[in-house]
Amino acid sequence: MLTKGQARTFFVGGTLFFSAIFLALTVDTLRQMPERQNSELMTASVVRGKMIWENENCMGCHTILGEGAYYAPELTRAVDRRGEEWIRIFLRDPQAMYPGRRKMVQYDFSEEQITDVIAFLGWIGQIDTNGFPPEPDMAPAVVVASVPAASTGPRPAYFDTICVACHSVGGKGGLVGPALDGVASRIDAEYLDRWLANPQAVKPGTAMPNLGLTDDQRAELVAWLVTLQ
Amino acid sequence: MKFRSQRVSYLFFATALVLLVLQICFGFIMGFAHMGFDVLHDVITFNVARSSHVNLLVFWLLSGFMGAAYYIVPEEADRELVSERLAVVQWAGLVVVGVAAIIGFQFGWWEGRKFLEIPRPLDYLVVVDILLFIYVVGRTALSAERFTTTGIVLLLGLTSAALLYLPGMITFDSQVIDSYFRWWVVHLWVEGVWELIMGGMLSFLLIKLTGVDREVIEKWLYVIVGFTFLSGILGTGHHYYYIGAPEYWLLVGGLFGALEPLAFLGMAMYAVSMVRRGGMDHPNKIALFWTVGCSVMAFVGAGFLGFSHTLPQVNIWTHGTIITAMHGHMAFWGAYAMIVLAMISYAMPNLTGRKRYLGPLPEWAFWTSNVGMIGMTGAFAVAGIAQVYMERRIGMDFLAVQEAVEVHFTGVVLAAMLLSFGIGLFIWNFVQYGLPSDEALERR
Numbered sequence: 001m002l003t004k005g006q007a008r009t010f011f012v013g014g015t016l017f018f019s020a021i022f023l024a025l026t027v028d029t030l031r032q033m034p035e036r037q038n039s040e041l042m043t044a045s046v047v048r049g050k051m052i053w054e055n056e057n058c059m060g061c062h063t064i065l066g067e068g069a070y071y072a073p074e075l076t077r078a079v080d081r082r083g084e085e086w087i088r089i090f091l092r093d094p095q096a097m098y099p100g101r102r103k104m105v106q107y108d109f110s111e112e113q114i115t116d117v118i119a120f121l122g123w124i125g126q127i128d129t130n131g132f133p134p135e136p137d138m139a140p141a142v143v144v145a146s147v148p149a150a151s152t153g154p155r156p157a158y159f160d161t162i163c164v165a166c167h168s169v170g171g172k173g174g175l176v177g178p179a180l181d182g183v184a185s186r187i188d189a190e191y192l193d194r195w196l197a198n199p200q201a202v203k204p205g206t207a208m209p210n211l212g213l214t215d216d217q218r219a220e221l222v223a224w225l226v227t228l229q
Numbered sequence: 230m231k232f233r234s235q236r237v238s239y240l241f242f243a244t245a246l247v248l249l250v251l252q253i254c255f256g257f258i259m260g261f262a263h264m265g266f267d268v269l270h271d272v273i274t275f276n277v278a279r280s281s282h283v284n285l286l287v288f289w290l291l292s293g294f295m296g297a298a299y300y301i302v303p304e305e306a307d308r309e310l311v312s313e314r315l316a317v318v319q320w321a322g323l324v325v326v327g328v329a330a331i332i333g334f335q336f337g338w339w340e341g342r343k344f345l346e347i348p349r350p351l352d353y354l355v356v357v358d359i360l361l362f363i364y365v366v367g368r369t370a371l372s373a374e375r376f377t378t379t380g381i382v383l384l385l386g387l388t389s390a391a392l393l394y395l396p397g398m399i400t401f402d403s404q405v406i407d408s409y410f411r412w413w414v415v416h417l418w419v420e421g422v423w424e425l426i427m428g429g430m431l432s433f434l435l436i437k438l439t440g441v442d443r444e445v446i447e448k449w450l451y452v453i454v455g456f457t458f459l460s461g462i463l464g465t466g467h468h469y470y471y472i473g474a475p476e477y478w479l480l481v482g483g484l485f486g487a488l489e490p491l492a493f494l495g496m497a498m499y500a501v502s503m504v505r506r507g508g509m510d511h512p513n514k515i516a517l518f519w520t521v522g523c524s525v526m527a528f529v530g531a532g533f534l535g536f537s538h539t540l541p542q543v544n545i546w547t548h549g550t551i552i553t554a555m556h557g558h559m560a561f562w563g564a565y566a567m568i569v570l571a572m573i574s575y576a577m578p579n580l581t582g583r584k585r586y587l588g589p590l591p592e593w594a595f596w597t598s599n600v601g602m603i604g605m606t607g608a609f610a611v612a613g614i615a616q617v618y619m620e621r622r623i624g625m626d627f628l629a630v631q632e633a634v635e636v637h638f639t640g641v642v643l644a645a646m647l648l649s650f651g652i653g654l655f656i657w658n659f660v661q662y663g664l665p666s667d668e669a670l671e672r673r
């Protein structure tokens with residue numbers, strides 16, 4: 001039968017042995033990190049962004065690299081998913097982008113701070129994470145036959161980065177605002193132009209935010225929206 | 230009690246229970262926020278509630294462990310503490326740091342690193358306070374004529390827990406390396422050195438409550454903590470799969486992570502078989518309930534539910550979802566909350582000389598709090614599974630999924646009310662015991 005002395009040897013020996021292996025693997029991990037995390041892309045802006053991330057405890061609502069809280073979206077691929085421009089508009093006024101939904105803190109970030117946060121999130125998005133977060137593998141099985149968008153012209157890129165977060169076309173996109181299929185049959189070009197320039201002026205209290213579009217962007221969007229008969 | 234200085238443990242136990250109540254309050258704030266009622270958003274944002282919730286948890290458990298050590302070490306060393314006054318100072322230090330940290334959180338004074346939110350200046354105070362604690366119990370043990378294995382394992386656990394706090398105080402520019410060393414604290418605590426503390430306390434309670442021979446109990450204690458480190462050290466790899474660390478961690482973490490439940494299975498088998506073997510009919514049945522309940526719930530929460538998401542092919546889907554919260558609750562409850570409550574249940578009659586363990590109240594406290602925790606875990610599990618399928622596997626929008634699982638958080642909150650009721654009874658029972666008294670000193 002096992003004696004107490006042998007049991008102790010098992011404990012002490014095992015602990016020392018596995019600690020040694022663990023330390024060796026740690027050294028190797030640190031050696032591999034510069035390549036896996038693209039250290040050369042870690043600019044001063046990225047590091048400042050991480051400071052903001054920590055000082056504001058964003059991890060107390062969000063997960064990043066799958067770590068944190070489960071109250072707000074996972075942000076490892078946020079820049080891929082939403083695009084830098086969308087995140088910039090969002091961070092200026094988070095609640096305007098999701099009217100009436102679960103609330104994010106209204107930070108009064110300066111434009112430089114927003115740039116830093118986006119740089120940080122962009123750097124995170126390029127880390128080699130062994131495939132996390134995974135692509136949804138069951139999506140094809142449940143895709144509902146989607147209605148093709150009844151549009152003629154090409155979709156402005158801006159629409160795909162910003163507007164889809166709230167509006168759907170052809171069954172794809174966000175649900176915050178109304179679907180824009182057939183919008184041209186409801187609204188004319190002149191109204192659309194005024195609307196996009198400043199929704200609040202057209203309809204005070206509306207949940208659609210002023211997105212600060214340039215004249216060119218607005219013209220391009222209106223030209224495309226009027227084709228959605 | 231055998232030694233007068235053991236009574237300081239009362240301060241730590243009482244503190245632990247107060248902090249537990251506060252922890253639960255913050256838990257409810259988050260539970261309601263998940264149900265869609267984030268009414269307190271402008272006063273206590275979710276991240277404030279969360280860091281308060283988990284840090285209060287860590288604080289009250291540490292307070293409970295220290296109280297347990299101040300109770301156990303004199304008995305195992307067969308002498309008084311070297312200084313009761315220093316122990317009281319150390320207690321005051323712990324309270325000050327804890328209160329400062331929790332108040333600081335409300336104003337955004339923190340480091341945004343999950344579980345290690347305590348800001349740097351307070352970290353140093355924590356270290357000083359823990360050094361003082363180790364000095365008091367360590368000196369007591371060293372100046373004793375003999376010191377038992379149970380005591381050694383307990384002190385080894387507490388000392389290594391203090392040492393492992395240090396890697397969490399280094400910051401890096403890289404989120405990945407930060408996270409790598411954050412796990413040295415979080416994982417190596419709960420799946421490493423804290424298990425030593427739990428094992429030491431469990432073994433002390435079993436020796437006292439079952440009457441089985443110390444040699445037998447302590448031999449198996451070594452085997453179990455041996456398994457803890459055998460699997461737990463390299464098991465840290467189960468947190469390195471998807472944070473940017475090299476691919477071999479999938480293999481290392483997968484293999485050793487899968488072995489980790491063995492230590493908890495061992496713990497449960499150990500407690501149950503010692504109780505069966507022991508002929509002694511100890512009158513404090515309720516302490517035995519908590520002791521055996523602890524080993525069983527720890528196996529379910531840490532071992533079984535931990536295993537359910539530790540394999541890399543599962544974890545890639547569940548990583549950072551409500552599934553983790555499901556496991557976190559039952560594991561912390563079973564392994565660490567229950568061992569502290571077991572220790573309190575055992576120590577209170579001895580400290581005060583009152584036999585308040587009789588009657589239905591303590592039994593109700595045991596059953597309602599445990600059923601409440603099982604209910605919470607079940608509701609978290611349903612929400613977590615729904616989230617994994619809808620968000621991760623089908624690709625639905627995050628907020629749409631969260632709205633779909635709001636109803637399960639109603640379940641969490643209802644079960645949490647039952648748990649809180651049980652904790653309320655436990656505390657009422659604690660209050661009924663009154664203060665430690667010299668009349669409770671065993672005549673020798």
Ligand code: HEM
Pocket residue numbers: 068069070071252253256257259260263279282283286553554555557558561562566641642645646648649
């Ligand atoms: C009784 C009322 C309680 C309620 C309503 C509650 C609710 C919650 C909620 C909603 C979260 C946050 C999940 C998220 O990030 O979205 C959380 C986190 C946590 N709670 Fe509780 N809790 C309660 C009690 C407890 C108790 C008694 C323990 C320990 C024994 C505990 C341990 C934890 C831990 C460890 C976490 C962090 C989990 C993780 O990060 O995965 N909670 N709790």
Ligand code: HEM
Pocket residue numbers: 066067068343344415419420467468486487489490493527531532534535536537538539540544547548549550553556557560561564565
């Ligand atoms: C009493 C012991 C344990 C406690 C208190 C505990 C608690 C926790 C907590 C709080 C987390 C969330 C940590 C964070 O995200 O910062 C976690 C994560 C995890 N635990 Fe445990 N645990 C215990 C034992 C185990 C065991 C034995 C296993 C394996 C069999 C395990 C497997 C895991 C895994 C795989 C994760 C990562 C989840 C994710 O990817 O999001 N745990 N645990």
Ligand SMILES: [Fe+2]
Pocket residue numbers: 416420464465467468
């Ligand atoms: Fe772990």
